[in-house]
Amino acid sequence: MPDAFSSAVVDWYKANRRDLPWRRDGFTAWGTLVSEFMLQQTPVSRVIPRLEEWLTRWPTPAALAAVPPGEAVRAWQSLGYPRRALWLHAAAVAITERHGGVVPDDVEALLALPGIGDYTARAVAVFAYGARHPVVDTNTRRVIARAVDGQGEPSPPNARRDLAAMSALLPHDLPVAAAFNAGMMELGAIICVARSPRCDECPLAQRCAWRAAGYPEYDGPRKAVQKKYEGSDRQVRGRILAELRASHIPVTAEELELIWPDAAQRERALSGLLEDGLAVAEAGGYTLP
Numbered sequence: 001m002p003d004a005f006s007s008a009v010v011d012w013y014k015a016n017r018r019d020l021p022w023r024r025d026g027f028t029a030w031g032t033l034v035s036e037f038m039l040q041q042t043p044v045s046r047v048i049p050r051l052e053e054w055l056t057r058w059p060t061p062a063a064l065a066a067v068p069p070g071e072a073v074r075a076w077q078s079l080g081y082p083r084r085a086l087w088l089h090a091a092a093v094a095i096t097e098r099h100g101g102v103v104p105d106d107v108e109a110l111l112a113l114p115g116i117g118d119y120t121a122r123a124v125a126v127f128a129y130g131a132r133h134p135v136v137d138t139n140t141r142r143v144i145a146r147a148v149d150g151q152g153e154p155s156p157p158n159a160r161r162d163l164a165a166m167s168a169l170l171p172h173d174l175p176v177a178a179a180f181n182a183g184m185m186e187l188g189a190i191i192c193v194a195r196s197p198r199c200d201e202c203p204l205a206q207r208c209a210w211r212a213a214g215y216p217e218y219d220g221p222r223k224a225v226q227k228k229y230e231g232s233d234r235q236v237r238g239r240i241l242a243e244l245r246a247s248h249i250p251v252t253a254e255e256l257e258l259i260w261p262d263a264a265q266r267e268r269a270l271s272g273l274l275e276d277g278l279a280v281a282e283a284g285g286y287t288l289p
Contacts, residue, residue, distance in 0.1 A: 004207070005169055005207060006170070006171045006176070008203040008204055008207070009180055009187060009203060010171075010179045010183055011203065012183065012187065013180075013183030013186055016186070016190075017182070017186055018044075018190070020048070021035070021048060021051060022035045022051075022127065027128075028055075028059075028103075028128075029103040029128035029129065030055075030059070030060055030061055030103050031051070031055050032124050032127055032128040033088075033091070033103055033120070033124050033128070034051060034055065034088065035047065035051050036119075036120045036123050036124060037084050037087070037088045037091075037120070038050060038051055038079055040084060040120075041081060042079050042080055042081075044189075047079070050075075050076075050077065050079055053075065054075060057075065058092075060101060061091075061092040061093075061096050061101050061102075061103065062092070062096045062101040064088070064089060064092040065093040065096040065097075069086055069089040069277075069288075069289045070287065070288030071288075072085040072086065072088060073085045073241070073278060073288050073289065074245045074288055082278055084115065086115075086276075086277055086278065086289070087114050087115025087116075090113075090115060091113045091116060094112075094113050094114060095113065103128065105125055105128070105129040106125070107122060107125050107133060118136075118163070119137055122135045122136075123135050126177075126178050126181055127178065127181075127182065130174055130175065130178055131174070132170070132174050132178075134166035134167045134170055134181070135166070135181040135185070136159075136162045136163055136166050137185055138154075138188070139184070139185045139186075139187070139189045140162075140166060140181075140184045140185055140188055141157065141162055141188075142188045142192055142194065143184050143187050143188045143192045143204070144162075144165050144169075144184075145210075146197075146208060146211075147204045147209060148165070148169075150209035150210045150212070150213045150216070151216075151218050151220065152210060152215065152216065153218040153220075153222070155220050155221055156221055156222070166181075166184070169184075187202070187203070187204070192204075199211055233265060233269050236260050236262075236266055236268075236269035237272060237273055237278075239259045239260060240260075240266075240269055240270055240273060240279070241273065241278060241279070243255065243256065244279060244287060244288050247287075249285075249287075250282045250283070251285045251286050251287070252284060252285040253285060253286075255285070256270065256285075256286070270286070274286075
């Protein structure tokens with residue numbers, strides 16, 4: 001099964017893959033790393049323009065490492081989860097200091113960098129350097145859950161289990177393995193989507209265990225549902241950060257009072273930003289780090 005399965009995915013991917021910047025010839029390992037940071041929980045359409053801006057301004061890890069971390073937070077703008085900007089800056093500093101400004105190609109060395117986990121380390125090693133490793137994201141997990149396990153949804157993430165499941169399907173040839181990794185992610189992103197999957201267009205339709213079983217409802221454990229954004233502390237944090245990004249001088253406490261009426265929630269959000277290193281208290285107010 002693995003050979004027929006992987007061949008179907010790779011053939012489909014080569015014929016249908018989207019033209020994305022990080023898939024083009026000559027795209028750098030640093031660009032791949034930046035794109036992977038940005039793509040975490042952020043749609044491709046929002047990442048592409050910001051990625052191009054970043055790589056024009058900071059084409060190398062050393063270029064980003066040379067500026068204060070607050071500049072990375074400022075340039076992150078509306079991508080969300082701004083701690084990723086701090087981690088990316090810290091990774092750039094580490095790459096510059098430990099690896100001579102060259103993004104490492106080894107998974108263990110990548111995992112030792114700030115803010116890099118199993119997925120990002122393997123994605124960089126595979127897509128930037130052509131190594132053979134299983135790369136597992138949400139889309140990959142969904143395809144495996146349906147096509148292999150016959151479940152409508154994947155179980156909550158488990159790195160050991162998920163990597164083993166992908167490893168069992170991974171071709172041995174290096175270029176084919178890289179294409180299969182990318183193809184599984186692409187298939188889950190545009191065909192085997194969470195809602196209303198386009199099964200009639202799927203290259204795995206004849207091999208899909210979920211389809212063969214009549215699309216049974218998923219009855220296993222589920223991930224916790226994230227609280228709504230409107231009115232949340234995350235929204236308040238976002239508004240405070242937007243105010244700090246827009247100013248190159250300290251923003252006063254009085255100015256911050258104008259952006260959110262609930263004083264207790266505003267102070268809680270501000271305290272969180274200070275604790276996370278996304279804001280700094282200075283004489284006269286608050287700034288980016």
